[in-house]
Amino acid sequence: MKRNLTLIGLALSLASCTSLTGSGIEEVTVIGLNDFHGNLEATTFAGVMIPDPNDPTKQVRLTTGGVEVIGGYLDTERAKNPNLAFVGAGDLIGASPITSSLLRDEPSVIALSKLGMKASSLGNHEFDQGLKELLRMQNGGCDSNDMAKACKFENPYPGAGFQWLGANVVDKASGQPVFKPYLIQQVGAAKIAFIGAVTKTTPTIVSPDGVSTLAFLDEASSVNKYVPELKAKGVDAIIMLIHEGGTSKDGFDKPACGTLTGPIADIVNKLDPRVDAVISGHTHQGYNCVVNGRTVIQGDFYGHLLQRLDMTVDTRWHKVTSIRAANVVMDTRSTPKNAEMTALVTRAKTLTDAVKSQPVGTLATASILRAANPAGESALGDVIADSQLAATADRGAVIAFMNPGGIRADLNATGGGTTATFGDLFAVQPFGNTLAVMDLTGAQIKELLEQQFDNPNPGSNRILQVSKGFTYSYDSTAPKGSKVDPASIKLNGVTLDPAKTYRVTMNSFLATGGDNFVAFKSGVNVLQLPNLVDVDAFLAYVKANPNLAGGAQDRIIKSK
Structure with a gap:
């Protein structure tokens, strides 16, 4: 207006x-x-x-x-x-x-x-x-x-x-x-x-x-x-x-x-x-x-x-x-x-422009957006979760979760072109959180997904962004604790076993129960990675994937 x-x-x-x-x-x-x-x-x-x-x-x-x-x-x-x-x-x-x-x-x-x-x-x-x-x-x-x-x-x-x-x-x-x-x-x-x-x-x-x-x-x-x-x-x-x-x-x-x-x-x-x-x-x-x-x-x-x-x-x-x-x-x-x-x-x-302007990779389009679809999944959220999984795969990780509140801006290539700089990536993830890896059971992952809907701050988006290969669906009208269909929670097409252990990645904010995702505090075999910062994982992923495109936003399905 x-x-x-x-x-x-x-x-x-x-x-x-x-x-x-x-x-x-x-x-x-x-x-x-x-x-x-x-x-x-x-x-x-x-x-x-x-x-x-x-x-x-x-x-x-x-x-x-x-x-x-x-x-x-x-x-x-x-x-x-x-x-x-x-x-x-x-x-x-x-x-x-x-x-x-x-x-x-x-x-x-x-x-x-x-x-x-x-x-x-x-x-x-x-x-x-x-x-x-x-x-x-x-x-x-x-x-x-x-x-x-x-x-x-x-x-x-x-x-x-x-x-x-x-x-x-x-x-x-x-x-x-x-x-x-x-x-x-x-x-x-x-x-x-x-x-x-x-x-x-x-x-x-x-x-x-x-x-x-x-x-x-x-x-x-x-x-x-x-x-x-x-x-x-x-x-x-x-x-x-x-x-x-x-x-x-x-x-x-x-x-x-x-x-x-x-x-x-x-x-x-x-x-x-x-x-x-x-x-x-x-x-x-x-x-x-x-x-x-x-x-x-x-x-x-x-x-x-x-x-x-x-x-x-x-x-x-x-x-x-x-x-x-x-x-x-x-x-x-x-x-x-x-x-x-x-x-x-x-x-x-003067003190920051040299670092800010360093090119790190190319995008398929001028921007990858953080705006979420009706299910709460964003194209940029997909990419960031994928980057964190890629950075920790050698530690046995098979799933990565990213909090949407930690994505502070769209990924916009400098000058409207397709070359992304360190400054462009830093604008997206400015907190400097490190990454962590832990073991969670299938049952604990189900509990974690249900905690997305226990929101102490009404109106804010708390749908976790998830890495490629992990999918599930939820019904927002279902009773508390029963919104996520357990049969729909799958890794590479296979339904998660509630008793089986899965190696999971998240940032240090989530690892300590940030955003009230207290299920992370129940993880075992926790490996803190103090030298692996989230923006560095993001940078490595952009560099390793020329002409990077946003995620297809098809990992999370909202049935109602």
């Missing part, structure tokens, strides 16, 4: 008022960024279509985001109203493009710090590399679990200039928060409290070993616990930063929508009424809604949109008297660029 960006920008310019100093009334602007995922450079945004510059009869996606444009927008708005706070709603790092990820996401943290970010909720992807590495990202230093990447952008790495917040993340032994639960920021004459939380489902969507010492508590009750303490400190406003979200039927630019559903709506309905507004993330949606009289906003992902709250704050009575909310498009055509960010991106690209 085409958006009127001129009107959106005009409305926001009119909203940027000066402070009424001395009156007790303060005009405060809060700018939020969610699900940035280390996207230092601009990317295309599906929410706005524009005429194709090469063919005006066609439409293409608008290019938006990137730290240069985000920085330019913040510069412009701070010049209008210095009472501006820049904050985040989690997943600022993790699952990042190679320009950031190959440098351990340090350029992204440094960039956001230089842009004046003050606080962000934790996101599940902040925990991708475990608690120790996340604490390093917060506090600085070079004691990383990946010394090949750490401190290559800036040595020593200085740490984040902003505070990650996690009111609901506590140490299991002590019950105490591992990160600060909140931050009080002086914005002009107003005291604004930012309190953070991350989805309580985090242990099911990151490698369990990395968060084994942590408990992720109920989001609303954890935030509510601190509200009396904040009010006792005389704060004028409380903004919740949360890495959890929902979906809305309305567009990102419709104000005060009333159609928001999902976990965030349930959380907001349980919040203390003294929480004034909620900046959210996680579901990669653009919405600007009202739930139970309270603004709840999310800004898509990758910096395509910034969430904006223009608040009138009465510092005499310590309350917010009005909030005007909007999602602002970070349009690269019209937004000025921040020169310091341009220099930062240039340095990151």
Whole structure:
């Protein structure tokens, strides 16, 4: 849908008022960024279509985001109203493009710090590399679990200039928060409290070993616990930063929508009424809604949109008297660029482009897609599962499973041709998971397949991608535990024997029960392969199979 960006920008310019100093009334602007995922450079945004510059009869996606444009927008708005706070709603790092990820996401943290970010909720992807590495990202230093990447952008790495917040993340032994639960920021004459939380489902969507010492508590009750303490400190406003979200039927630019559903709506309905507004993330949606009289906003992902709250704050009575909310498009055509960010991106690209541009093989078409068919199987998922099986066949593996959430992008050959580079492959699998092999019985594999439907995160795709030769069918309407037809589970046309043992490959995330696939934790004769990274297996497969085509998506059958 085409958006009127001129009107959106005009409305926001009119909203940027000066402070009424001395009156007790303060005009405060809060700018939020969610699900940035280390996207230092601009990317295309599906929410706005524009005429194709090469063919005006066609439409293409608008290019938006990137730290240069985000920085330019913040510069412009701070010049209008210095009472501006820049904050985040989690997943600022993790699952990042190679320009950031190959440098351990340090350029992204440094960039956001230089842009004046003050606080962000934790996101599940902040925990991708475990608690120790996340604490390093917060506090600085070079004691990383990946010394090949750490401190290559800036040595020593200085740490984040902003505070990650996690009111609901506590140490299991002590019950105490591992990160600060909140931050009080002086914005002009107003005291604004930012309190953070991350989805309580985090242990099911990151490698369990990395968060084994942590408990992720109920989001609303954890935030509510601190509200009396904040009010006792005389704060004028409380903004919740949360890495959890929902979906809305309305567009990102419709104000005060009333159609928001999902976990965030349930959380907001349980919040203390003294929480004034909620900046959210996680579901990669653009919405600007009202739930139970309270603004709840999310800004898509990758910096395509910034969430904006223009608040009138009465510092005499310590309350917010009005909030005007909007999602602002970070349009690269019209937004000025921040020169310091341009220099930062240039340095990151200089350090990574040589690796990124290395050709590794050819594809049959310009792209192999990760979009799933109605059964949940994707052409790219087939290829990745096949690559992992090929890499571990010499360890006796006969079946490989791949989690769909680990496939972060389509495999797009550089420049629209058919030659794939390392950067193209890395964009698909940026996590750096290693591979593992284990023995599972036919009965355990049946149990594993049933766990695809025990989804703690409704609406997300959890159908495992499977390697060539492994097939089965399922009935989504059948009772829990009976959706997969055991007679249909076959390897090379032969039905699996429930009592027989099969050698199975998966990545390290799944091997420890990631995505709640706990059947993997019952495997025996487990062989961890610390020197075999998933993207390296993928690279070897692409190299060994010139003119590689996507899978036929005929391995998983959905009967109903």
